[in-house]
Amino acid sequence: MPELPEVETVRRGLAPVMEGARFDKVVAHRGDLRWPLPKDFAQRVEGTTVTGVGRRAKYLLVDLSSGDVLLMHLGMSGSFRVAQDGQASTPGAFHYARSDFGAHDHVVFRMSSGATVAFNDPRRFGCMKLFPREMLDAEPLLRALGPEPLGNAFDAAMLAQACHGKRTNLKAALLDQRVVAGLGNIYVCEALNRSLLSPKRMASTLATRSGTPQPRTETLVDAIRAVLNSAIEAGGSSLRDHRQTSGELGYFQHHFRVYDREGKPCPTRGCKGTIKRIVQSGRSTFFCAVCQK
């Protein structure tokens, strides 16, 4: 599911009900997520207080008073739902608009704030992991991540350097979390269309021979920032699984220019092209071959 804007939307939904609250009860209905939950998972979380809910790339990082960090990833189909006391809040009794209430609620947190937080993930590509805060920099899942695209470290010079000499296409390079961390299939397609760059172009063409940025690299950086900010503002994109923690839909999918719009006219001003779908490294790419060069 979720790329950076969706994960950030989830973070903003979880923070107000989790920060400062204690885990009164943790129930793992099934622990066989991407990696098995440790046997003592519930025990290690219960009784601790949340001191912060952060995000790094597509990972949620919950700081616990025990000194542990609870890392959570939504995979392709993960979502969180929050219910307050008085609403449907019994573990396993969540009601979804899709009518599959309770199904795939793998981990349920009962908070002292009166909120129940359920992690739902049909495909179970998501994961949860606990490690001591001081191991953060050594955490293998986070170690190799590139800069946050909305942070100061991400700029044309850095992107050019990261793509310098890369023997792959631009689409694959931007999906590579070591280059920049948080983009996924949707927002890469969208950013490339906005910056009029072809996904098939060699990634190394963002840099000069000496590794400094080409002029269009700056445009791409700006487009990535702009599309992510707009999507966050819209509460993310809701295709199948993603909802805000309140159950509300995000609505950025109505602003897609190319993603899942094969055969539709290219929205670029003055462009008469048609959106094409191709497959790159096993994944769909949507783009306009007329204006994206």
Add this chain to the structure above:
DNA sequence: CCGCGGGCCTGAGAGC
């Protein structure tokens, strides 16, 4: 080291 393809899972939708 790098880049690529396979695999992990379930469910929705298309086509027959």
Add this chain to the structure above:
DNA sequence: TGCTCTCAGGCCCGCG
């Protein structure tokens, strides 16, 4: 109605 096939917002791992 029901079957089969394809595809899906991610990412680790093993191979060459």
